Amino acid sequence: MSQWPIAELIPHAADMILLDRVVSFGDEDIETQLTIRNGGLFNLEDGSLPAWVGIELMAQSVAAYAGCQARLLGQPVELGFLLGTRNFQCNVERFPAGTELHIKALRSLQDDNGMGVFECQLSGPGIEAFARLNVFRPPQVASYLQEELPS
Template sequence: MVLIDTVKQVDNNSITTTLRVRDDALFSLPDKTVPAWVGIEYMAQTIAAFSGYHCLIHGKPIRLGLLLGTRHYQSEHASYPCGAMLYVHACKIIESSNDMCVFDSTIEIADTDTRQPIYSATAKINLLLPEDFNAFLNNKKLRSQENE
């Protein structure tokens, strides 16, 4: 399920993607809106694109990650109207040696008249990006079996 449309900008610490909210999208409602809580998934997919880009330019395999949660998700809107253009920005603020990282993320919706972005949602996204995802899962399974 890919919800973002385009990577607009990416650098060493940040990324901006865009997406058009569609009425035929997975989370669209009969009233032709998408709930604002889906914004967390937009942010997570933007961060996944950031991670994938950096793996590719460094000749490494794409790393699978886990969305651990979010802190302080705040949205000015209850939903996004279908047809709206969203700009999703994520900036890495912490990357620790234990494969955890935190991104500061925002969603802006373009004003239909001026086409200028209007602030819409913010969050801090917590992720785990293990170097070897399969080894990470196997280690978790072994620990789980030991505790039984």
């Protein structure tokens, strides 16, 4: 289990933090967990979450992986970008309220320019989802965000 609260690992705030905790993490992987609760930003009227939110759960798991790695090195948690996903597959249309979900992300590629690819799996009772996420974390994110556009 992570020694840090999830809010200290991802650059999200308040209701945008969808994960409850980091179950485990290593040099190349992470496992996170959440229980679907009523009243969230993305919940449907019955309290369930649409399956497409699984992509955000996977992305936040990747962000938590980067946050854990930064914390281990004594570095600040920095902003990253989800560039896209390939082949998102899910066997259900929604995740029911009260369901405990586990998300696993395995880093399959990362280069020195900040590009990365993660193989992700989301599971719960009768639920299986898979995707490959393409992510980007610029080496100097603050200066990257403040670059002036050419005239």
